[in-house]
Amino acid sequence: MKKYLAIFLLLIVGFYLIQAFNLVPFGANRVGNIDDESTVGAYYLKNTVPKTSVANVVTAIVVNYRGFDTLGEVTVLFLATTGLGSILFRKRKHGEEEERVLKESSQLVKIGSRLLFPFIALLGIYVFIHGHLTPGGGFQGGAIIATGFLLMLVAYKNYKLGHGALTWIESLAGITFAGIGIWGLITGGTFLENNAFPGLGNVNDLISGGVIPIIYIAVGFKVAAELTGVLDILLSIKPNKN
């Protein structure tokens, strides 16, 4: 009885949700006239290139206009890693080796992963360094690098990650992001203001857009380190024997 009631209620909620979303026409132009500027979307499309010298408008929105949100999202990831570390921590007895849940994989997988890993890492780095020019950016690049590490973790049962290095990368990248933000305050502007460099450079140059590429590179490092850390924590728990 309870189950049917729940399904019935869900259907009602679903019906109204679909109705509400149906009123949004599919594929229609929601931005409006670019010169009108009544929506923020139109403003971004019109002003991003002249005001920030960033070719990729999405990057400008993510890192500059709404950089505060991005800082928050990076923190969410950081806190998730921290929380996982504290919940899943297991006291190791003296001399006990860390063990992974995965089994040893075949020679083919091992060699193949080793061959692929540098290229995956290179692609990830390329994606986040060119975040302000081409599609992609810090989050995407970082995730690509983390998949490379996942491949290594899967292939090699005893693949060791330098935890100290991960912590350093994570913290330094975070400090860079928050520090650039505070630098804006110190120099008399607002938090995260794009004023650290005198000029913004030319559109489509690798060095352009002021602090935007620097923040995205920091985000890339941070995301890569954090996702790798999460994978490592999750893979190296031994299931309870008793």
Added chain:
Amino acid sequence: MVISPVHYIAVPLLAAFTIPLFAKIHKELTRIIPGIVLIYLTYVSYVLMSKVMTTGPIVEIIAGWKAPWGINLVYNGFSGFIASLMSIMGLLIWIYSYKFKKVDDEPALKFYILFLMMVAGSIGITITGDVFNMFVFLEIVGITSYSLTAFYRGRDGAEAAFKYLLIGSFASVFLLLGILLLYTHVGTLNMAQIAERMHTIPTSVKLSIFVMFAVALGIEAEMFPLNGWAPDAYSQAPGPVGAAFSGIVVKAGVYALIRIIFTLFDIEGSLQFLIVMGLITMIIAEVSAIRQTNLKRMLAYSSIGQMGVVLIGFGIGTTEAIFAAIFLMFNHAIIKGLLFLSGSFLVYNDDKKQIASLSRFGKKLPVVSFLFALGAFAIVGFPPFAGFWSKLYLLLAAADKNLIFLIAIILMVSVVEVIYYLRVVGKLYFGKEESKIEPKKPAFNSLIVMLILGAIIILVGVYPDVITGFIHNAADTLSDKATYISNVLPSL
């Protein structure tokens, strides 16, 4: 560098990223740095609040983009008051928990990073002027709350945290869907501009958006029937975290819900909706509370019930009622904080946290028991404690609008409240036989915090004028929507 509202977010974030490096120098720094940051935040609150009281609201833009193009923070009488309350409660709970934990190994030190970010995230929800930014801070608060709930790594803690995680993710998804739908119709994320354009949205869509926001924020605000996570989370989380949930996290949820209803939407009947939901929440929670044998669960249900009363206060909608509701929020933070902090010492050595095990603790732990009794008397609204005034003002405001039925129900529920709190206090002092459980003696720092909270309760009770000035200002700012919009968007 001039002190501005963004310090509430920037400084804790920088500290949180730096702490793992400081931990390499000395482990103790992981504990100390969050405290220094919280002291700084309290100082920031002091500076900004005095500025708000003399010169009016502070609107800060981020990244150099004016509203509505960028994100902005709005620090006015209401948000400033709640943010200051949160930072002070955060500081007190940090002092209290300095040596509280049962586990003392290395990851336990991460407790303080998570705690600091939970406070900062809650403040972020309060001071932001942008709906998507609010979502981001809600995520921060969510992630930290889940991990803090599961902190003791027992099975029950994991279960409670998992339940919280499921419901909390539900809240995030609904909020995101609501924001998405809202954005497709108004083309902006800035709260003031949304409020201004709200009338252009068709009513059916507006209602859908409202329901999505109300569900998402109702979960954080412990509104019935979305509060299933609360009793488990409160009873399984470490004591200080329970106090932080009721004093900080839930306040952020209520604040967000109220901000959405009062500033963003102009739906007719949303205030009645608040009254009805508040009534149901209050009645069900208080009736459940009386049946609890576990002290922390009882406090959790009582906390939910109090949030119901707060929602009723906002729902009545007159400035006096809003004043009473904000006063109640303040009182609930300090009193429930004291109850949780002293209660967790009372049941510290009892794994089941039974009320029955408290028998005659009045002799063994005289100060803690006394403070718990003080908190219990204050929360049910006995004069001359702080809780009395807020309840009185609420009833007066209800009487002004001739809501006799409402008054009757609130009073009846208060009787229920009196019964279950006095039952515990009676057990503490007049229990039949002495409990076999040896209580844990409170540490010096914890005792100081509890004494401070007790002193505040008596001070506000005897001399409410110390706080009413701020609350009057807060109530006035909340009910004045036009000023909010013109503060954020001066050109329109």
